[in-house]
Amino acid sequence: MQVSIIAGARPNFMKIAPIIHAIVEARDSGADIDFRLIHTGQHYDKKMSGDFFDQLNIPEPHANLEAGGGSQAEQTAAIMIRFEQELQAHRPDLVLVVGDVTSTMACAITAQKMHVKVAHVEAGIRSNDWTMPEEINRLVTDAITNYFFTTSAMANDNLRQSGVTDDRIFFVGNTMIDTLLKNRSKFICxxxxxxxxxxxxxxxxxxxxxxxxxxxxxxxxxxxxxxxxxxxxxxxxxxxxxxxxxxxxxxxxxxxxxxxxxxxxxxxxxxxxxxxxxxxxxxxxxxxxxxxxxxxxxxxxxxxxxxxxxxxxxxxxxxxxxxxxxxxxxxxxSGDWKKGGIPELWDGKTAPRIVEHLLALQAQEVK
The missing domain is CATH 3.40.50.2000 (Glycogen Phosphorylase B;)
Incomplete structure (x- = not known):
């Protein structure tokens, strides 16, 4: 299975890092899975993107679409045009998008129009605030996604209410927390x-x-x-x-x-x-x-x-x-702040669960 992983804005890098690591581990153990990392260039300031490759041990992207700058419409169009060219040159079995940024929506649309299946990590979350660009990105992406990887039971319910069947919803946890826990001992003063x-x-x-x-x-x-x-x-x-x-x-x-x-x-x-x-x-x-x-x-x-x-x-x-x-x-x-707890499956093991599901889906396709 060849997976194209999309990243473009600062939050994406924390989410894709553990997925890449889990794919590499599975591949090196003999599993039929590999990845191609596509950086859309949505964020192009080094502090907003470049540092993450070094600090989170992410390999250099296989392609950088360099689609930063401009209005949201201009950026969306640039990403779609350049990602279409990327897919024509390197067609994967699956496009994996994360989060809710412009790159997420633009690449999901482009992939589906080229008949490449899409998996959405952090699917199903909703603010119900349509003034937020991110909410539009979530709604559009989830409307055309094939496989949904979710962070919470509420996200699962949101997807069910929109008509998504349970066989396409995978409650796996939060890859952001995978990255946080893995790097906690490495924080820099x-x-x-x-x-x-x-x-x-x-x-x-x-x-x-x-x-x-x-x-x-x-x-x-x-x-x-x-x-x-x-x-x-x-x-x-x-x-x-x-x-x-x-x-x-x-x-x-x-x-x-x-x-x-x-x-x-x-x-x-x-x-x-x-x-x-x-x-x-x-x-x-x-x-x-x-x-x-x-x-x-x-x-x-x-x-x-x-x-x-x-x-x-x-x-x-x-x-x-x-x-x-x-x-x-x-x-x-006054000292009255709540202590809080940890949501279910926010345990640092989300990415391996995602890869396990991807391999199972691939096995089903082969059958």
């Missing part, structure tokens, strides 16, 4: 640790990038002021996403305890997350990592596609109203 004189559980990590939080300058300013005001003077480490950096220009937001830093590598960022008093974010993937690391987390969104981080984990969804920051911080400082 970033320079800001010494520069800001940080101590364990005595600082905050902040990430913001979603339009609801960063597109309106006045709203972003009020939100930042609330976070600063209620942080009790503890350091706030803010790795600034390029989108957010643009929005922050000219706002004049500063405080003695607020530290803007360049985007961090995976191993550096999670070094900070693991030791933080709390993480404040609007990212979905980070809430999965804080859940497994046992770190309190608040999500500045009105919805989430990862409800298990709330029902089981350490995350709380507080919305986008800046007034919600104060009670959340007060709850943290």
């Amino acid at each position: 970033p320079p800001i640790w010494q520069e800001a004189n940080l101590n364990d559980k005595n600082y905050f990590v902040l990430t913001l990038h979603r339009p609801a939080n960063v597109d309106q300058e006045q709203g972003l300013k009020v939100l930042m002021e609330q976070i600063i005001e209620h942080s009790n003077g503890l350091p706030i480490i803010f790795p600034v996403h390029p989108r957010t950096a643009k929005a922050l220009t000219g706002l004049g937001i500063s405080a003695p305890n607020l530290h803007f830093v360049e985007p961090l590598s995976y191993l550096e960022f999670n070094y900070l997350v693991e030791r933080a008093k709390m993480v404040v974010t609007d990212s979905g993937g980070i809430t999965e990592e804080t859940t497994v690391l046992g770190v309190p987390c608040i999500t500045l969104r009105d919805n989430t596609e990862r409800p298990e981080t709330i029902t089981v984990g350490t995350n709380e969804l507080i919305g986008t109203d800046p007034k919600a920051v104060k009670p959340a911080f007060e709850k943290l400082f």
Whole structure:
């Protein structure tokens, strides 16, 4: 079985790394499976993609479509055109896409139009918020996927409700957690640790990038002021996403305890997350990592596609109203934050389960 694995944006690399490792292990043990890694180039900043190949032991891509930049429509079109050429030159038995970025949807569509089957890792998650580009990507991808690898029972239910039959749904767990647990002992202390004189559980990590939080300058300013005001003077480490950096220009937001830093590598960022008093974010993937690391987390969104981080984990969804920051911080400082637990099958063994299913599907095809 020849599998083309698609990656293009920062979250993809954490998800594909363990799958590649599991395929190599199975192949080297005599299984009839191999892979071709396709980097769409959706993220082209080194901190947003290049570092992951080194830190997560991912081989250099067999092909780079170099389809970064432009609007979402332009990027989608560029990926589809170039991936079609890739499939014409190197036709696989299966295209494996992960997550919910533009590359995921674009490559799934292209593969199906060329009659190549598609497997979607992290299928079935839903925010039910159609203002999010990621939600559109999820819906379109899952509408044309052949095999669904899921992270939760709720994702399974979402797929069933959309008409997917159980024989195509495989509840395997979360490959992001495979990567997290494998690399936990390798986390790297970033320079800001010494520069800001940080101590364990005595600082905050902040990430913001979603339009609801960063597109309106006045709203972003009020939100930042609330976070600063209620942080009790503890350091706030803010790795600034390029989108957010643009929005922050000219706002004049500063405080003695607020530290803007360049985007961090995976191993550096999670070094900070693991030791933080709390993480404040609007990212979905980070809430999965804080859940497994046992770190309190608040999500500045009105919805989430990862409800298990709330029902089981350490995350709380507080919305986008800046007034919600104060009670959340007060709850943290009072010592009343929930302890949380680990969702089912988030055990670091998801990728081998995926490969096992792929081999079983191949055996069925042969019959």
